Amino acid sequence: MVVKGIVTSVALAAVAACQQGGQQQAAGGGTPPALPVGVIQAQVSPVGLSQNLPGRVEASRVAEIRARAAGILEKRLFKEGSDVKAGQVLFQIDPAPLRAAYNSAQAALVRAQTAEKLAAQKVARYTPLMKANAISKLDYDNAVSAQRQAAADIAVARANLKTAQINLSYATVTSPISGRIGRALVTEGALVGQGAATPLATVQQIDPVYVNITQPASAVMKLRQGLASGKLKAAEGHGESASVRIQFDDGTEYPHKGALLFTDLTVDESTGQVTLRAEVPNPDGTLLPGMYVRAVLDQAAIPDAILVPQQAVTRTAQGDTLTILEPAGTVTMPPQGPNGKPQEVPAATRKQVPVQISGAHGANWVVVGGLKAGDQVMVDGFQLVEMLRVPKVIPVPWKPGQPPVSQQQAAQGGAQGQQPQGADQHGNSK
Structure with missing residues (x-):
């Protein structure tokens, strides 16, 4: 509470001095006294980039649903824009011709199996006759070849049956993944899968x-x-x-x-x-x-970086600079009120230094060169100080989110009829 009272007294004294100095300057006499400015003390700390x-x-995951079997699209079994599960039925293609092809393949397999059985029986009859030289070797070889061909026909028939079964399953179009399905690209009654895999819809996870x-x-x-x-x-x-x-x-x-x-x-x-x-x-x-x-x-x-508020840094094509304060003795501030006494307060001079900026970190710049720990960095009050051309300034601790120093001065000074003229609420000249 004692520190707060000292800072307030310094600010009020500076406001009065500002008014007095401004009046003197307007009358052609003297230089304005020192003004309070907001400062922070540079601190080194690790900073994440x-x-x-x-x-x-x-x-x-994206799955394009396509018709892999040719036929007429009979049904759409989903709501457009809804979530679907893997294996859920989406479309139904007319299965009648595909089922007929499957039945035909089944019959072809039975026929091939019957032919192979007859060929095997013939070979079984010819074998003892061949040993007894009752038939020619050519007849026996023809019987064996016929049996082997019949066995191969069974393999072909089974493959055709598997193909027909797969094609029949393609009549029921399911989702390969879980996700959200978009709009249907075809309607019921459309001929799909004729010569190419017709796009039907898209599912996205x-x-x-x-x-x-x-x-x-x-x-x-x-x-x-x-x-x-x-x-x-x-x-x-x-x-x-x-x-x-x-x-x-x-x-x-x-x-x-x-x-x-x-x-x-x-x-x-x-x-x-x-x-x-x-x-x-x-x-x-x-x-x-x-x-x-x-x-x-x-x-x-x-x-080992230093965080500095962005408002403290001046960025130009020539480089980045900021203002640091160097101790410069004390200044005498005028008395406050009828019973007040002059006060001696620490003062400082301003110095612009070039700095190296690595990047932004929230509302701060990350300084990696040109500044060292303990330096007092000026953050607030630039334009008011430049306007009045004061040779010295009075450092006042600055914190993010607090009102500008000039606004605090105006509030305190206004209570005593000493509000400074010519500055806005941000410490900038009007």
Whole structure:
């Protein structure tokens, strides 16, 4: 509570000084005094590197239902867009001609078996006669050949019967997989399977689903080089077991995490990207094939990075910079109220330094060079300080989500009739 009171007093004193200095400057005399600015102290910590990559949802299994038997389609036995089970009957093709072909094949098998039996009996009769030289060897050889041919005819007849049985089973079209079936591509009464396997419908298994993710090959190489040099460490679970978070295009996160299955070894020549595939549970059917999503993949960690709020960094074509504060003695702040006394408060000067940014981490930039632990980084109050051209500033601790320093000053100063002029609620000049 004592620290809070000191910070408040400093802020109020700075507001009064700002007003007084602004009035002096307007009258042509003096330089504005120091102003409070929001700062953070740089701290080194390991930071995970997450890649937010584009991806497309794909069904884990796709089965095109086709007519493998020729005939008239008699029935459609499913509701379009419904879930079906493996082995469930979907269509019924007229089985009459196929059943007739099956019966004919059965009869042909019986005929072949009868012929083989007669041929075997003939060979049995000729065998003792041949030994007694009662018949010629030619007659005996012809009988044996006839028996062997009859046995081969049985094998052919059995194969034809099996083919007829398979064709008859094709009249009942079933689903080979469990999944969700789309619209029927033909209607009852259509002639199907005539000369080609007619497409009837498509079944897609969407639990789980695949998400095909694309990543620039240059980013993959940079990641591997960083891991090899020791600048980066592999994230926990990195590899084929790495977890993947899915986000929709509006930024909301999908509740179920997926797992990385593999990374393609080939780079697409036209795009310069590689493909990664993740498997994601989809029990509610929220993810649909073809849907565009974002995949967040933890691939590495920087062991000694510094997180800095994005508003503290200035990014230009020439490079990235931020402002750090260096101690510069104290400044005397004017008294607050009729009974107040001047206060001596620590002051600092500003210094712009170039930094190296590795990437984003939430609302922060990941700084990997140009900044060291303990540095005071200016986060808030840039435009007000630049507008009034103050030579020194007063560091005030800044936390995410709190009102800007100038807004806190305005609220406190307004209670005493000392609200600063010429600044908006974000510490920026109007």
